[in-house]
Amino acid sequence: MSIAFEDVSDTLRHIQLSGRLDIPGTEAISLKFTNLTASPSRRVVVDLRGVDFLASIGIRELIANAKALQMRGSRMVLLVTGETAVAKTLSVTGIDTLIPMFTDVAAANQAALA
Amino acid sequence: MPAEGLQRLDLCLNEALANVVGHGRCDSPIELRLESLDDAQGPEARVTVIDQGPGFDATQASGAPRPASLAEAEPGGLGLLMIRSFSDTLDYRRLDGRNHLSFGVRWAPAG
Numbered sequence A: 001m002s003i004a005f006e007d008v009s010d011t012l013r014h015i016q017l018s019g020r021l022d023i024p025g026t027e028a029i030s031l032k033f034t035n036l037t038a039s040p041s042r043r044v045v046v047d048l049r050g051v052d053f054l055a056s057i058g059i060r061e062l063i064a065n066a067k068a069l070q071m072r073g074s075r076m077v078l079l080v081t082g083e084t085a086v087a088k089t090l091s092v093t094g095i096d097t098l099i100p101m102f103t104d105v106a107a108a109n110q111a112a113l114a
Numbered sequence B: 001m002p003a004e005g006l007q008r009l010d011l012c013l014n015e016a017l018a019n020v021v022g023h024g025r026c027d028s029p030i031e032l033r034l035e036s037l038d039d040a041q042g043p044e045a046r047v048t049v050i051d052q053g054p055g056f057d058a059t060q061a062s063g064a065p066r067p068a069s070l071a072e073a074e075p076g077g078l079g080l081l082m083i084r085s086f087s088d089t090l091d092y093r094r095l096d097g098r099n100h101l102s103f104g105v106r107w108a109p110a111g
Helices: A023-036 A057-070 A083-090 A105-113 B003-022 B078-086
Strands: A002-009 A012-021 A045-052 A078-079 B030-037 B043-053 B089-095 B098-106
Touching: A002 A023, A002 A045, A012 A023, A012 A057, A012 A105, A023 B003, A023 B098, A045 A083, A045 A105, A045 B003, A057 A078, A057 B003, A078 A105, A083 B003, A083 B078, B003 B043, B003 B078, B030 B098
Parallel strands: A012 A045, A045 A078
Antiparallel strands: A002 A012, B030 B043, B043 B098, B089 B098
8 A cells, every 4th residue: 555645735735546455455554644634724625546445434434534624614525536436435435425526637636726 | 168258157156155254154164156057048156155144135135325416425236236236147135044145147159
């Protein structure tokens, strides 16, 4: 499991996750992910296109940090590849109705900054 | 077995084991059985997770209600929802003081 980020602008950060977001994978990125989403000035696009396995513990990690962002008046959106297991997992659990999900980078950026 | 089915089985197994561990039912050995079946409905790969903890029927337990907003979202209950959503067959039995949770994935036969 790997995590990287890019500050696209002063107000937008992309966080790229890759690998398996299962129990060990989520534990591996949890602290850094929380730190990266804690920026008070930047909205966050979480890029899950490199994630090939998303377990419930990984979803809980996304929810916890999205909630923390929202409580600070900020926002998280998700970027996925359509018709994949990850997109389906987010859909069947209803997470896509809580954290906006996009397959297009420009649309994700626009929604994050809206 | 198609990769898509294998991925669904992988997800179900991950959530079933996380459930056993998360509810403290892992003090004794956990037994896993993998069966390859083929009947009139086509081929099926079925995994059975057997643990010795208190009875827990994952096929009947209610998962967490879907939250209406992010602010209301609470952790928990997602694993059961995922097992139900991604398995094609699901069965629970309490046998000899042990939980037997079986979940299977079917796929279209080749040719």
